[in-house]
Structure formats: structure tokens, C-alpha cells
Amino acid sequence: MIEVAGLTKLYGDFVAVNELSFSVQPGEVMGLVGPNGAGKTTTLRCLAGIIPPTRGAIRICSCDLAQDPIAAKQQLAFLTDEPRLFDYLTVWQHLNFVARIYQVANWEQLATPLLTELEIMDKRDKLPGELSRGMKQKLAIACGLLHSPKVIYFDEPLTGLDPIGIRRMKDSILKRARDGAAIIISSHLLHLVEQICSHILILKNGRKVMDGTIGEIRSRFAGQADLEEAFIRATSESEQKLSE
């Protein structure tokens, strides 16, 4: 579903992402974790077609993102931590706009339950400026999910949500995965990653430090009970290797 081979992104001489390869299958939820500046967001931006990679290939649902970006983008959604909305479109107009962009013919039948599920149906005629941060986040999620994407990227998906919103978001992510979507979540919240991800990829300085299932990652650090400790060990070891 998501196939990445040799993804590299350079900014001048600076290597933001270095020879990254991995794949995420339908129904899998991969956690992309790493310290600040590891290259997580750059990776997601490359995977979403926002910025072109310097080298490497990305395939979304068997469509090459560079060769056939329209078909690839039709299948994906990218939900960022900072919701990017159009100041002068209401909640409902946002969905109408997105429906036209993604050619969702029955959008009204989909939008109503989606807004109800996200508990913003009563805000359908409000502008983003009239919504709280959490509501904006929910609207961005509704826009992202309207076209039923098969590939979804979440960048810090829980930012700005209240406890109930967090619970619903987790349930929603797992439901999408059960329905066959391939999902990548970038987050610093390791307990979230531990709860909902089937796989993990640890990045540091743009390089893949480690990847595998949660169980595999833990098993590499015998005696470490939680992911947090494993993460700290993994990233410190990579630092030691670099300094050597």
C-alpha cells in the first residue's frame, strides 16, 4: 500500500532524510518516532507529495507518486498537527470544496455522519475563526477523511484534542486500519504509538535507526518493559555509534 525505497531529501548540503526504505500494508498502523529534527515531518511531507524527494521512489496503492501524482494523491490524506483551513469557508463549505477536489459525488451523505461522529455538526455554518483549536482539528480530520482515503498520514494527531476527542481519535484511527487503510502516525507520544501502532520506525538525523513490530523492538532490548525505554536506548545507541 505504501512502499518507500531509498527516500532521500536534501536541503542544500543538509541531509534531512537519508536512504529511507520501508513499506506499510493495508490494515497496518506504523508509528514514525524520533527525536526533534529527526526528519519525521519531512518524510511525511515527501510521502504526501508536498515536497519532491531528492532521490528515491514512493508508491501509494501501486501508483508512483512522482510519475502519477494525481492517482496517488487521490488515495491519500495528510492530517497535520496544525490544522490548515481556509479562513473564509464555513465548515460545510470546506467539505463541499474538498468534495469537488476529490470528486466525491455523494459527499453530503458522507459529510453528515462524519461531522456527527466528530461532534461538530452543530458548527456546520461556522467559520474556522469561530472554532476552538480542537474543533479546527476535527474539521481538518473531516476534510481529510471525506474521500475515504486508503492511505492516511497523521502528524501529531492528538494535539489540541480533549480527552474524549483523544479517545475518539484513537478509535477512529484503529477503525480506518480495520477497514483496510494503511496508516502512518508521526508522534512524540510514545504511549499513543504503543497503544495503536502495529509497527514502529525510529528515525534519527534522517536515518532509520530501527523498525519492526512493537514486540520486535522490545525484544531487541531485553528487560525493557516499555517502548519509551526502548526508544531512549535505541536513539542513544545510534548516537554512540555515530560518535565512534
Next chain:
Amino acid sequence: MISALLYLRYYSFRNRMVARLKRLRQPKYLIGAIVGGLYFYFYFFRWMLFPRGQSGPTTMAPSPTDAVLTESIAALILLTVVLLAWLIPRKRAALAFTEAEIAFLFPAPIARRTLIHFKLLRSQMAILFTTLLLTLISNRVGGGGRAVIHAAGWWVALSTLNLHFLGASFARTMLLDRGISNWKRRVIVIVPVVLAFGVVGVWAVRALPPLTSDDLANLTAIKDYARQVLVSGPLPYLLIPFRLVVRPYLATDAIGFLRVIWPAVLLMLAHYWWVIRSDVAFEEASLEASQKLAEKVAAVRSGNWQAANEKRKAKRPPFVLRPVGWPAVALLWKNLIGAGQAFTLRLWIIIAVSVVAMLLAMQGVGGNSNWLGLVGVLAATFGGWALLIGPQIVRQDLRQDLPNADVLKTFPMRGWQVALGEILAPTIILTGVQWLLLIVAVVCLTQANHEGLPGGLVVMIGLSAALVLPLLNVILLLIPNAAVLLFPAWFQLGRDGTQGIEATGQRLIFALGQLLAFVVALIPVVAVSAVVFFLVNFVTGVFLAVPVATIASVMVLTIEAGLGVMWLGRLFERFDLSVEQT
């Protein structure tokens, strides 16, 4: 405590300046700074440094009577400004701080009076900058050689006014706290002012010879009458406080300035004492004001200057957007909603029909043909201006949407589709304005019956222009949109925004660049259409030559616009905002 606040101001200012200087290492800012510096030098500083230069602005030394008149007029303007500060506002006193200042200073053990001092200190930065600007302008347009006097005069007047605004806002709040409503306050303020002017009016009627109908047609007679009202009778006494404030600016020499500066400074100090002695709770209102300020700053930093000045309301869409169809139409739909209710098709048709009906009705009841001709020429001229200046004003395109570039890039659309969708809204809006002006011009010029072009030819030229204008708009809009993608940092998209002399230089460069690009784009159009026009005119005559040449122009313009949109799309596909922000 004030030393900590001084530290904050000093280092904020110093670091901002250092950051700006460091920015000059980038060629785009350095070139902008050089061009901006040259502009300021040639337009302002040269006249200040060489005031006696032959080509400099003429120094206008007013006669003593004119000086009194000027002083009284300036005092009247000041009185009006001060009155408005008492009459218009309805909210409680609020000192606008930044969100960071609120977060750090409000919970800190800082006395309210110290916060006011901090606010006054910050106001001084703005006042000093405004003083510099006004001195440059006032020296440029006249009165060269008195730069220091002008600067000191502006500073005293602006500082006093600033203190008065602050004191008035505190006084308004205190009145509200004591149960005196806004309307009661307005009545309390306006009644004595009306009475005072009534006294002046009665005096003028009794003491001065009335103006005859001949006098009303004579500017000198009106001026003399106004001078007598302003310089004699009760008005000069009523205006004394205001005259004291404006006098330093109007001083003609250093000795005169030293003579009049002290009363003005004393008045300013009295205002300072008034403000500092006021003990009004402004914190709660300041929180709201600061939030609004932060929203405005965020809007400006994201490039959305219009949003910074408007209170947003949900707007009705211009048309029903069907879920299936060409995706670029969604961008047009979105941007037309952003443009507001003023740009619906129905509204434009109503306006056009009303204007034409009005013009025809005026002609029908014996309207003056010269007047109609003048309106026609004016409409055509405004249409030309709308073509050249419109793309700078109507910005519902990539210039507004670039902060959302990440979202646009995830859409399953080709770059050229995004580019075309983005520039469609301003193209339609500008074309609507230009067509309306064109209709007015054609109707007026055909009805004017003047000895110029025959009516049929005017209609034909109008129709040709109507065909060509949308394509010209597309080409003109491509230039600023491409510039945004090529040089996003020059369009105030960075987190720190672009300010200062380098920003002025950058704008000048872009204005010239756009003009040059437009001229270059027109060369093939003009060449092809001119050849076609002369050939067809030679064979058949002008009535066929105009439409055939227009078709040739439209074809060339369509090719140019199409290539331009493809190029803009390529630029958009390659554009990476994150590179600009690093």
C-alpha cells in the same frame, strides 16, 4: 522594575535591527535595501541635505497673517481629532500589549503605573518613527531647511496627542465605572463645544460684514472672512491649548521655536501627569485587545493583509459547487467566497443594467453631450487603471493562499490546474469591473455626439477591448503570482515578515519588474495585431480591420496566457515553502 522593561525594549529593538542587518547577507534583501536607500535618498534626504539645491522643493515662507491662519487651522484640526477621541470610542480603556508581554508582565509583580510607563515607552518608538516620516514628507513638499524644527514640532504634537488619547480612554473608563454611559458622556462633551461655536457664530454675524453671493464665488473673500473668524473674536482664545501644541511646528526660525516650545512641553507634561495619576483597571480589556492584535499580526504574517482589517462573516457562495467536475473550479469558488458578496454575477448584471439605464435616461432628458463625453473618457481611463493597478489590489489567488500551499499540494491536481484555479477569481473580478467601466465608456461616447470617432467604431473598439481584457488580466495576474512562488520571502511570508527600507526597495523592484514583463508580453501581441490591422485596413477598411486584428490579438494572448499558466503550474509544483522558512 522599569529597568527590566527598558531592558526588554532595548534588546528587542537591538536584536530586531541585528537580525535585519544579518538578513542583508541575502542578495534579495541587500538589493532591496540598496534600491530602497536610493529611493529614500533621492526622494527625501537629498532635499534635506542640500536644501538650497536648484532642483529641490521650494521653501514656502508664509506671511505673518497666513501663519496665524495656518496656526488656527491646525489648531482646529487638532481640536477635531481630540473631540473624536472623546465622542467615538465606546469601549473601556485597553492598552494593547503583545501576547508575550501579557504572559510575562501581567502575572509579574509590576505596578499598573509601571505598565503604563512601559506602554508609553513603546509608543515613543512608533512616535519617533512617525516623526521621522512626517518630517521627511513635510520637508519634501515644502519648508526645506527647518527639518529640526519640524521634527521637534511633530514629536511634541504627536506625543501630546498620544498622551491625550490614553488619558481620555482612562477618563472614559472612569465615567463608565461611575454609571455615566457613553451617550451621556458624548452629550456632556458635545454641548459645551456646540455652545462655544455658537458664540463664535453669533460674534461673526454681529461683528463681520456678511458674505454676499459675489463673495462666495471669490476664494480670496472667503479666505479673508475665515481669517477674521479665526484670528479675531472669541475663537483664538477658545483654541489656545491647541494653538500652543501646533506652534512649535510652525515656528519659522530657531529663536521663534525656543520661544514657543516651552508652553507646548508644559502642556505635554501636564498630560503625562494626568495619565500617570489615573488609576484605571485596563488589564481585562487589554487581554481582548491583545488577542485581536495577535490575530491581526498572524494574518499579516501569513500574507493575508485583508483579513487583518476585516471582521470575518460567513458568506454565501457565488454559485452552487457540484461535487463532480473540473477541480480547478473549486478554487475559483473558494476564492470568490473569500472575495465576498460584492462579486456575485447577479449583482454585477444589476449594476451594469442600472448604470446604462441611468445614462440613457439622462441623455433622454436632455443631458449635456460634453458631460457625457467627459464621463466616457473618465470611465475608459479608470478601466485602464483597473487593468494596470487592479492585479495589485485584488489578491484572491496564490498570494493569499500560499500559507496553505501544503494543503493545495496534497490535492490530486496538476500544478497548472491549481495555478489556473487560483488566478480565475481575480481575473473574473477585474474583468467585471473593467467591463462595467467599458459599458459606461461606450454608452457615453456613442451618446455624446462629438466630432471624434463614429459611434459604430466606438462600439467595435469597445467589443474588441471586452474580448482582450480577460486575457490581459490573466497575463498581468501571472506576474505577481509567479513572483510569489519565485521569491516568497519578498512577499512577507516569513515568520518575521519583511519590513523596513529593504521592503520598500523590493516593492519598487517588483513594480518595475511587473511593468517590464507586461510590456514584453505585449510586444508580440501588438506586432501581430498591428500587421493584421494594417493589412486588412489596406484591403477592406477600418470596420473589418478592428475585429480581425482583435481576433489575432486574442489568439496571441491566449497562447501567451496558456504558456504562462503552464509555467506557473510548474513553479507551483517545484515550490517548497519549507526551504524559504529555513
